[in-house]
Each structure stands twice: as structure tokens, then as C-alpha cells.
Amino acid sequence: xxxxxxxxxxxxxxxxxxxxxxxxxxxxxxxxxxxxxxxxxxxxxxxxxxxxxxxxxxxxxxxxxxxxxxxxxxxxxxxxxxxxxxxxxxxxxxxxxxxxxxxxxxxxxxxxxxxxxxxxxxxxxxxxxxxxxxxxxxxxxxxxxxxxxxxxxxxxxxxxxxxxxxxxxxxxxxxxxxx
Amino acid sequence: xxxxxxxxxxxxxxxxxxxxxxxxxxxxxxxxxxxxxxxxxxxxxxxxxxxxxxxxxxxxxxxxxxxxxxxxxxxxxxxxxxxxxxxxxxxxxxxxxxxxxxxxxxxxxxxxxxxxxxxxxxxxxxxxxxxxxxxxxxxxxxxxxxxxxxxxxxxxxxxxxxxxxxxxxxxxxxxxxxxxxxxxxxxxxxxxxxxxxxxxxxxxxxxxxxxxxxxxxxxxxxxxxxxxxxxxxxxxxxxxxxxxxxxxxxxxxxxxxxxxxxxxxxxxxxxxxxxxxxxxxxxxxxxxxxxxxxxxxxxxxxxxxxx
Numbered sequence: 001x002x003x004x005x006x007x008x009x010x011x012x013x014x015x016x017x018x019x020x021x022x023x024x025x026x027x028x029x030x031x032x033x034x035x036x037x038x039x040x041x042x043x044x045x046x047x048x049x050x051x052x053x054x055x056x057x058x059x060x061x062x063x064x065x066x067x068x069x070x071x072x073x074x075x076x077x078x079x080x081x082x083x084x085x086x087x088x089x090x091x092x093x094x095x096x097x098x099x100x101x102x103x104x105x106x107x108x109x110x111x112x113x114x115x116x117x118x119x120x121x122x123x124x125x126x127x128x129x130x131x132x133x134x135x136x137x138x139x140x141x142x143x144x145x146x147x148x149x150x151x152x153x154x155x156x157x158x159x160x161x162x163x164x165x166x167x168x169x170x171x172x173x174x175x176x177x178x179x
Numbered sequence: 180x181x182x183x184x185x186x187x188x189x190x191x192x193x194x195x196x197x198x199x200x201x202x203x204x205x206x207x208x209x210x211x212x213x214x215x216x217x218x219x220x221x222x223x224x225x226x227x228x229x230x231x232x233x234x235x236x237x238x239x240x241x242x243x244x245x246x247x248x249x250x251x252x253x254x255x256x257x258x259x260x261x262x263x264x265x266x267x268x269x270x271x272x273x274x275x276x277x278x279x280x281x282x283x284x285x286x287x288x289x290x291x292x293x294x295x296x297x298x299x300x301x302x303x304x305x306x307x308x309x310x311x312x313x314x315x316x317x318x319x320x321x322x323x324x325x326x327x328x329x330x331x332x333x334x335x336x337x338x339x340x341x342x343x344x345x346x347x348x349x350x351x352x353x354x355x356x357x358x359x360x361x362x363x364x365x366x367x368x369x370x371x372x373x374x375x376x377x378x379x380x381x382x383x384x385x386x387x388x389x390x391x392x393x394x395x396x397x398x399x400x401x402x403x404x405x406x407x408x409x410x411x412x413x414x415x416x417x418x419x420x421x422x423x424x425x426x427x428x429x430x431x432x433x434x435x436x437x438x439x440x441x442x443x444x445x446x447x448x449x450x451x452x453x454x455x456x457x458x459x460x461x462x463x464x465x466x467x468x469x470x471x472x473x474x475x476x477x478x479x480x481x482x483x484x485x486x
Contacts, residue, residue, distance in 0.1 A: 039483075050328040050329065050330060051328065052323040052327050052328055053323070054321045054322060054323050055321075056321040061321060061322040061323065062323070063322070063323040063324065063325070063327070063328065065325055065328055065330060067330075067334050072417075073421075074420060074421055075420060075421030075422060075423065076416065076417055076418065076419045076420045076421060076423060077419070077421060077422070077423035077482070078421065079417070080345065080348070080413060080416060081349060083345060084342075084345035084346060084348065084349045085349075087279070087342060088342075088345075089337065089338045089339075089341035089342035089344075089345055090278075090279055090337040090338065090339055090342040091337055092334060092335065092336070092337060092338075093325070093330070093334065093335060095325070097322075120278070159483065160483060
């Protein structure tokens with residue numbers, strides 16, 4: 001085999017090295033943020049997340065994106081205020097990236113390292129625990145991301161000069177389907 | 180008919196006092212027409228200062244530009260008319276970085292920038308979420324990207340103009356909220372002094388004080404209403420839901436009430452000043468005032484219970 005044949009063979013083989021073994025699609029999701037104020041508690045819910053997982057060589061890479069505008073707290077005035085303080089028009093998506101071993105799909109709990117982009121900032125959360133339930137071919141994942149306003153350099157909104165608490169935990173409820 | 184009421188020296192004095200008070204308590208109102216400062220520090224990914232980086236502020240409203248360069252310590256300062264700006268940070272060997280900022284005029288806006296190493300700026304428009312991802316395109320050949328998720332361009336691309344409108348809306352509604360709270364003070368005082376001003380054994384002094392406080396309330400109410408009415412509407416916003424609907428419904432009561440109450444009050448004032456008993460349409464002044472104040476209070480409480 002001469003050198004040119006070897007190069008042609010290697011180039012032809014490259015896509016095979018990058019080929020995916022399996023994929024996951026986010027079928028249903030409920031993301032809920034919780035905000036606490038000394039006078040009031042509120043939650044905003046979104047069902048608009050889109051996500052995909054691509055597995056190769058025993059590792060799966062996941063990307064989930066949700067439009068900031070899609071969060072609904074039941075109060076349109078508050079939602080617009082939330083959009084403003086989180087710079088949601090300028091940075092319209094919240095994205096979550098994580099990398100997990102393919103074997104985690106069969107585990108009952110997983111601990112994921114998350115990279116979250118929101119409000120033009122990136123925050124990393126280490127070893128966030130999620131509960132995993134298999135329901136037929138679907139995988140149901142629930143957990144809470146311990147997000148805070150300062151993680152994303154968001155000025156806390158205030159009411160009657162009292163700011164909201166820094167913690168804005170985000171509850172995750174997702175159903176993934178293998179492709 | 181309204182001559183006695185409008186020439187009342189106490190009214191004039193309290194209005195003057197009110198203007199002085201307004202200057203003290205609502206500096207942001209004055210900031211609308213003055214200049215402000217944007218300052219900050221430009222650094223690289225490791226946190227080291229980037230000297231001689233060009234910082235350009237472009238007014239979103241007028242398009243006017245102003246540029247400053249960072250010093251050896253990476254700091255910069257721009258003195259600008261109040262308004263909404265697009266800030267662009269450029270330096271050789273770094274990617275261009277853009278961000279929106281609002282100059283309020285009272286407190287310097289601090290905008291720090293962290294520049295990523297890469298190709299020099301190429302004049303791209305406002306950043307998109309995709310461009311802002313540090314690992315996009317993905318570090319691995321198989322990792323999914325935003326384009327794999329089937330999101331529309333409207334969902335992924337940032338809109339600096341809309342952000343500026345949201346910033347302006349919030350700024351104006353904050354003033355609206357603050358002024359609404361301030362208005363409550365003379366409003367309550369006017370209502371409390373009402374019976375003393377219109378009863379049988381009333382004195383001219385108590386009537387004058389009631390009129391003066393009512394005038395201040397009306398002026399403050401007008402400013403409060405202005406900031407709500409002139410706050411920008413955001414295109415494509417979902418239909419209004421929640422307490423804001425009740426808040427706005429109440430405005431249809433206290434708005435006309437705030438116009439009708441002083442008119443009826445002025446008629447009643449003239450009748451009392453002429454030694455007559457308050458009669459005719461003027462006798463509704465007290466009831467209209469109570470309903471107006473009640474609607475105003477309900478509107479205030481409806482949004483105060485939420486943030």
C-alpha cells in the first residue's frame with residue numbers, strides 16, 4: 001500500500017471515527033424557576049425546551065436550550081421584568097451542556113457537571129444530582145439546579161426596596177427518547 | 180369661579196415646596212435630561228488588563244458614537260448623554276465584544292468586559308447566543324449544536340433594540356412605582372383633612388391646607404401617570420395576565436377621579452369662600468375623592484403584593 005492510498009483510506013475512514021452510536025431527543029420538559037422575596041414567592045414555568053444527546057464511544061454529549069421568553073409566571077408584567085433583568089432580548093436562550101457516560105442511562109441517579117449559559121454569562125455546576133427513571137423506551141429525569149442570580153451577574157429585582165433572594169433554584173423534569 | 184382657589188398663596192407655597200422635594204427624592208427624573216458616566220475595566224480571559232482597547236458607545240436612539248481607549252490598567256471612562264447605548268470593545272488579537280448599557284445620569288454605570296482571544300473584530304452585528312457559547316462549535320465532532328435543535332433564528336439571535344426598549348420600560352416603571360408611593364402621602368393627608376375643610380365648623384386655614392395638599396397630590400399623580408403611559412410597549416408581548424390587569428382597570432377609575440375631584444373641589448371651595456353651603460354637583464366632591472383614593476390604593480396594593 002503506497003503512501004497516497006494510505007492517505008485516501010484514512011480520509012475515507014474519518015467520518016466513521018466521528019460517527020454517532022446513538023442519539024437522544026428531548027420529548028417533553030418542564031423547567032421551573034423559583035424566586036423568593038420576603039413578601040412573596042413566585043415560579044415561572046417553561047415547556048419549550050429543546051434538547052438532543054449524541055453518544056459516541058461510550059460518552060454522550062447533551063445540549064438543551066430553552067427560550068428565556070418562554071417562562072410563564074402567570075403575571076405578564078413580572079415576565080417582562082424578568083426578561084429585562086436577565087437581558088433575555090439580547091441573550092434569548094438558556095443553554096445547558098453536559099457530558100455523561102452512556103452507561104448512566106441505566107442508573108437510578110446521575111451526577112452531572114453542567115455548563116449553563118444564561119444572560120450572557122456562563123456558569124458551571126459540578127455534580128448536580130438527577131433522578132433517572134426508565135419508563136419503557138423513555139427515560140425520565142428530574143432534579144434541581146442550584147442556580148443563583150450572582151452566578152449570572154443578574155441584579156436582583158426588588159419590591160418596596162427589598163431585593164429578591166439570590167437563590168433561584170430551577171427544577172428540571174424531562175423525558176428523553178432514544179432515536 | 181376658580182380664581183380664589185388658584186391664587187391661594189398656600190397652594191403656591193406648597194407647590195414650590197413640592198418642586199424642591201421632587202428634586203430631592205426623584206433624581207432619576209432629572210437624569211432624563213443630563214449626562215452620565217459609563218466606566219469599567221477591560222481584561223483578557225486570564226483577568227489581565229488589556230491596555231489601549233477601543234471602547235465605542237453608540238447611541239441606540241440617535242446613532243451617535245463616542246470612543247475612548249483603555250489605559251495601562253485596562254480602565255476606561257465615557258461621559259455620555261443619558262440614554263441607551265451599544266458598547267463595542269475592540270483590541271488587536273481579541274474578538275470584538277458587544278453589550279448594551281443604559282446611562283442613567285445619577286450613578287456611574289460599571290461595564291466590565293472580558294475579551295476572548297481570537298480573530299480581530301469583523302464588524303458583525305449584535306451577538307447571538309450561538310456566538311456567545313464558549314464551546315460552540317462543540318469541542319467534539321459529535322456534540323450537538325443549537326442548529327440541531329431546530330430553533331428558529333428569532334429564537335437564537337439577540338435583539339439589542341428590544342433589550343434597550345425593555346431597559347427603558349423598566350426604568351420608567353420604576354419611576355412610576357416610586358412616584359406612586361410618594362403620591363400616597365399627600366393623597367392620604369388630603370383625604371384625612373377633607374372633613375375638616377368642608378364641614379360646618381371649618382376654618383379658612385384648614386380649607387387652604389386641604390386645597391394645597393390636593394394640588395400637590397394632583398401634580399404628583401400627573402407625573403406618576405406620565406411614566407406609566409409613556410413607558411414603551413414591547414412588540415410581540417403575550418396578552419396581559421395577572422395583577423397588572425386589575426392595576427390598569429383601577430386606573431380607569433382613579434384617572435377620571437383625579438380630574439373630577441379637583442374640579443368639584445374648586446367649585447366647593449368657591450361656594451364655601453362665598454359663605455354658601457356646599458351644594459349642587461360640588462357636594463359630590465367628597466364621595467368622588469374617596470372612590471378615587473380607594474381605587475388608587477387598590478391599584479398600588481395589587482402590584483405591591485407581587486414584584
